[in-house]
Amino acid sequence: MVALYAFRALLAFATVSSTVAQQLTGTYDYVIVGGGPAGFVLAEKLSQNPSKRVVLLEAGPDGINNSLVNTPAYYPLLTEYKWNYTSQPDPNLGGNAPDLKQGRAFGGGSAVNGMAYCRGARSVFNEWATISGNPGLAWNSLLEDFKATSHYEFQPADYEQYVNLSASGNGPLEVSRTSAYTGFDVPFISTLKAGLGVEEVDMLDGTGIGLDLGIAAINAGERTRSYARNAFGSLIETRRNAQMIPNAWVTKVGFRGKKATSVSYVNTLNGKKTTLAAKEVIVTAGAVNTPQLLMLSGVGPKSKLTELGIPVVADIPAVGTNLYDHPVAVVMLEVTPEVKTVWQWAFNETEKVIAEQQYAANRSGPLGWNNGFVYAATRVPDAVFAGVNATHYTSLPADRPHIIWEYTTVPFKQVTNTSLVTAWVSLVQAEDPGYVTIPSKDYKDDPLIFSNYYGSPADKKAIIWAYKKMREMMASEEMQSVVVQEAYPGSNVPNTDEEVWKAIQNASFSFHHPLGTAALGKVLDSDWRVKGLQGIRVVGAAAFPGPPSCHPMADVYAIAHRAARDIQAADH
Ligand SMILES: Cc1cc2nc3c(=O)[nH]c(=O)nc-3n(C[C@H](O)[C@H](O)[C@H](O)COP(=O)(O)OP(=O)(O)OC[C@H]3O[C@@H](n4cnc5c(N)ncnc54)[C@H](O)[C@@H]3O)c2cc1C
Ligand SMILES: *[C@@H]1O[C@H](CO)[C@@H](O)[C@H](O)[C@H]1NC(C)=O
Ligand SMILES: *[C@@H]1O[C@H](CO)[C@@H](O)[C@H](O)[C@H]1NC(C)=O
Ligand SMILES: *[C@@H]1O[C@H](CO)[C@@H](O)[C@H](O)[C@H]1NC(C)=O
Ligand SMILES: *[C@@H]1O[C@H](CO)[C@@H](O)[C@H](O)[C@H]1NC(C)=O
Ligand SMILES: *[C@@H]1O[C@H](CO)[C@@H](O)[C@H](O)[C@H]1NC(C)=O
Ligand SMILES: *[C@@H]1O[C@H](CO)[C@@H](O)[C@H](O)[C@H]1NC(C)=O
Ligand SMILES: *[C@@H]1O[C@H](CO)[C@@H](O)[C@H](O)[C@H]1NC(C)=O
Ligand SMILES: *[C@@H]1O[C@H](CO)[C@@H](O)[C@H](O)[C@H]1NC(C)=O
Numbered sequence: 225m226v227a228l229y230a231f232r233a234l235l236a237f238a239t240v241s242s243t244v245a246q247q248l249t250g251t252y253d254y255v256i257v258g259g260g261p262a263g264f265v266l267a268e269k270l271s272q273n274p275s276k277r278v279v280l281l282e283a284g285p286d287g288i289n290n291s292l293v294n295t296p297a298y299y300p301l302l303t304e305y306k307w308n309y310t311s312q313p314d315p316n317l318g319g320n321a322p323d324l325k326q327g328r329a330f331g332g333g334s335a336v337n338g339m340a341y342c343r344g345a346r347s348v349f350n351e352w353a354t355i356s357g358n359p360g361l362a363w364n365s366l367l368e369d370f371k372a373t374s375h376y377e378f379q380p381a382d383y384e385q386y387v388n389l390s391a392s393g394n395g396p397l398e399v400s401r402t403s404a405y406t407g408f409d410v411p412f413i414s415t416l417k418a419g420l421g422v423e424e425v426d427m428l429d430g431t432g433i434g435l436d437l438g439i440a441a442i443n444a445g446e447r448t449r450s451y452a453r454n455a456f457g458s459l460i461e462t463r464r465n466a467q468m469i470p471n472a473w474v475t476k477v478g479f480r481g482k483k484a485t486s487v488s489y490v491n492t493l494n495g496k497k498t499t500l501a502a503k504e505v506i507v508t509a510g511a512v513n514t515p516q517l518l519m520l521s522g523v524g525p526k527s528k529l530t531e532l533g534i535p536v537v538a539d540i541p542a543v544g545t546n547l548y549d550h551p552v553a554v555v556m557l558e559v560t561p562e563v564k565t566v567w568q569w570a571f572n573e574t575e576k577v578i579a580e581q582q583y584a585a586n587r588s589g590p591l592g593w594n595n596g597f598v599y600a601a602t603r604v605p606d607a608v609f610a611g612v613n614a615t616h617y618t619s620l621p622a623d624r625p626h627i628i629w630e631y632t633t634v635p636f637k638q639v640t641n642t643s644l645v646t647a648w649v650s651l652v653q654a655e656d657p658g659y660v661t662i663p664s665k666d667y668k669d670d671p672l673i674f675s676n677y678y679g680s681p682a683d684k685k686a687i688i689w690a691y692k693k694m695r696e697m698m699a700s701e702e703m704q705s706v707v708v709q710e711a712y713p714g715s716n717v718p719n720t721d722e723e724v725w726k727a728i729q730n731a732s733f734s735f736h737h738p739l740g741t742a743a744l745g746k747v748l749d750s751d752w753r754v755k756g757l758q759g760i761r762v763v764g765a766a767a768f769p770g771p772p773s774c775h776p777m778a779d780v781y782a783i784a785h786r787a788a789r790d791i792q793a794a795d796h
Contacts (some may be wrong), residue, residue: 247277248467248500254791255487255502256280257474257517258509259636260332260778262764262784264452264468265373266506268396268459269462269788270461278466279500283473283488284328286453293335296322296440297591305329305336311658311675316684318729322551322675323540324738326512327528329468331453334777337450337736338632339440339594342397343370343391343772343782345432355769357750360786363430367391368779369785374399375425377444384438391429396455397781399428400444401437403588406596406633408561408645411702413437416600416629419697428600432623432773440596441777447583447592452781472498472752475667477505477521477760479537484760499582503796506752507762508784511738514545514766515660516671518687520743523754532665538756542746547658548771550628550735552650552676553691554789555729556712557698559645563706565633566588567643596633596645601625601652601774608689612681616655620683625773627690628652636733639712647698649690650735651737652773656680660741677732684725691728692719737776739768751794752787763787 254270256263259282267280284305287293298759300772306325313319327333346363353362360366371393379400387401416422416435425434437761441450460466471492478486488499507514518524522537524544529536559565565792569579569590604626606618617626629649635644656679661672678684680754709715713727733751742762746769747754763784765776774781 239394248498250277251503252277252279253503254506255500255504256478256506256508257330257487258282258328258470258764259330259451259470259509261334261780262461262506263332263508264456264573265784266763266780266788267466267468268456268522269461269785270791271463272676273792274423274463276465276467280466280468281474281487282330284330284470286330286470287335288330288457288720295591296442296447296449296594297566297569298726299336299338301570302336302474303735307512309670309673311673314675314677316349316676316678316729317732320729320732322677322732322734323552324486324512324673324734325673326737328791330457330468331451333336333736334441334451335453337777338597339442340441340597340775341374341441341778342436342774343778344427345429345621345623345625347623348430348772352744352769356744356748357367358744358790360790361783366786367430369661369782371395372776372782373785374395376400376439379403379444382679386424386426387428388429390481391426396459397441398443398450398455399439399441401439402449402593406565406590406593408559408596408631408633408706409598411706412631413598415455415538415697415700416527416734418631419598419700420602421602422602425772428778432706433601433603433625435600436598438599440594440597442592443494444593445587447749467742474517476522477507477517479522480606482538482756483758486681503759503790506761506791507742507760508764509766510674511547511741511765512671514762514764515741517660518754519662520665520667523757528661532662534665538754539758540747540755541608542743543740544660545657546740546743546746547660547673547738548656548676548740550650550652550737550771551675551687552648552733552735553647554648554712554731554733555691555694555698555710556635556637556639557645557647558640558642558708558711559706559707561643563633563643563645565635565645566641567635568732575724585702594770596631599628599630601628604686604689609685612685614682617628617653617682617686620653624653626651626653626686626709628774629694637712637731642711646695646710648794649687650695651669651678651683651687653771654679655683657740675734688724688730691724695719722780737771739765739776740770742766743769752791761791763788
């Protein structure tokens, strides 16, 4: 398997030189802005036609050879390759400001993320089809795109896992289960099953509710990250009609009247400015940077643009609104030495050396894992919402979970210098959105992010209930085999609504799943075009109409593949 990996790297090396030599001249059929999962899938699919010239521009570098990227467990140690964004102080969190770092490299979020691959509830996609007016987004159609972008590979391991193979395809991204449990999984799984009344399911086949033992974008056997750069970029590299350019920070989309005609970027290594002529611009810059670039280019709320001195191309007040995320509230648990946590292999010299040897010898041990990945997705019982308007929650389709229950061996809050596990609850179908805007017309200024976590009374009820329930479950008899004590908020903190709310306010984080800020139906028409404009489309997490029911990366790959098919059909 290691030999196969080396062979693939050689293959990529042999072909790369033919593309870099090309000149950046003439008009491109497609200029794609942002090299995350959406950008890479579009560039790959659209360049399959040799008569179309395609260029993919990415602000960050190419980390293809970086072992911090390629070794799955190292993702929490990766500080480079990110836009270091922090939200504005959130009044709902007593002024705490959640970190909202975003991927900034070839691969975007898929280069730096936790690799969780989940598709979630059918009804999400059926709703997106209705909202957008694009029937291709309905689950039964989109399943083809999920299959065309990924394939499942069996990973030998000494535990059983249910996988529905009829939902698996033959696309470039490789997904697999973990090669071994961390030591925390067995009691966690049975505690969630008993406490939440869930059964094991496969959340890749359209199922929204249940318990999933986890599938991640990791090459089976090799135990290396599979992501947009290596899965799709290796195909793009072989084509003479396609180029992918790192270190290219796009500052503006240029318009002639209402038609986008060019893209300007700065080379971040030497400061050189370039403008490319484009027949079609596709913005795939993620949920934070997409509205930023649109606004810098004169597309957004007129009053804001005017205030900042940006000439208005199109007055679209919805740009930057509809920001949804999956906020998580964490309970920190001190665990027994048998649990293989990040703290152990990162800080204990003995454990560190063992882990490195295991990975080098035969890809065994914790470095080939994504630090523990088992989760459940469930509803909040209706009765919990007594006293508040719960129409949003109670009227969601029955396959739609409200809460994800998950754990990781990454310490989100290092409250003590001991081996910790983070157990969390996440609001995955929040009612009240936040928004993104910009502070000035300078592209170098960070966008302003207003997270608005738990913004409605029902959102707050839901997270408090879930947090209390998680604490109860983690304090159960069965968990005592692995849990030494609750390190945060701490067993001295009573499990009452008031005390728990204070604890939540100080321990809420982003799942790093922002989306919806240039949404289909609001900002985009059914064919991914910015309404009222020509030659400019948006694809990726920014285009999601609302939050999916679990980790969004799989959905980004699939909708980008669907968008590429739609664009090919429209341009035919
Ligand atoms: C730390 C972290 C952990 C995550 N964990 C998971 C997980 O385990 N599972 C999961 O499903 N999802 C996870 N996600 C979310 C997932 O990675 C994103 O939903 C997904 O990557 C979004 O894809 P995208 O292509 O729309 O945008 P992105 O992946 O954000 O890509 C956008 C790209 O555009 C580039 N760009 C932005 N502005 C410009 C500009 N002006 N010029 C040029 N380039 C620009 C960015 O640098 C970036 O590379 C995580 C995200 C992060 C950040
Ligand atoms: C990655 O490594 C290969 C082989 O050594 C090399 O040819 C290539 O230039 C490297 N790529 C980057 C982006 O560093
Ligand atoms: C974010 O911070 C890291 C660590 O300090 C740094 O390496 C990286 O360059 C920063 N990102 C940006 C875009 O400045
Ligand atoms: C397996 O997945 C397919 C595709 O989503 C679905 O039609 C089928 O019902 C699933 N099977 C089971 C047993 O859930
Ligand atoms: C480090 O790990 C070794 C091997 O598991 C263990 O014996 C030792 O107690 C650990 N050291 C500390 C300081 O936890
Ligand atoms: C993998 O390597 C480790 C460390 O060298 C060793 O202990 C283990 O037995 C090996 N496992 C297999 C299946 O070869
Ligand atoms: C309750 O919330 C829904 C939206 O979910 C809204 O349409 C409705 O007007 C609200 N009802 C009241 C009485 O406020
Ligand atoms: C934390 O514990 C580890 C292992 O016991 C030790 O090496 C390290 O110095 C400690 N760090 C601090 C800040 O006390
Ligand atoms: C929350 O954090 C604030 C500021 O750091 C602190 O004063 C307060 O005691 C904390 N509350 C809880 C419940 O942790």
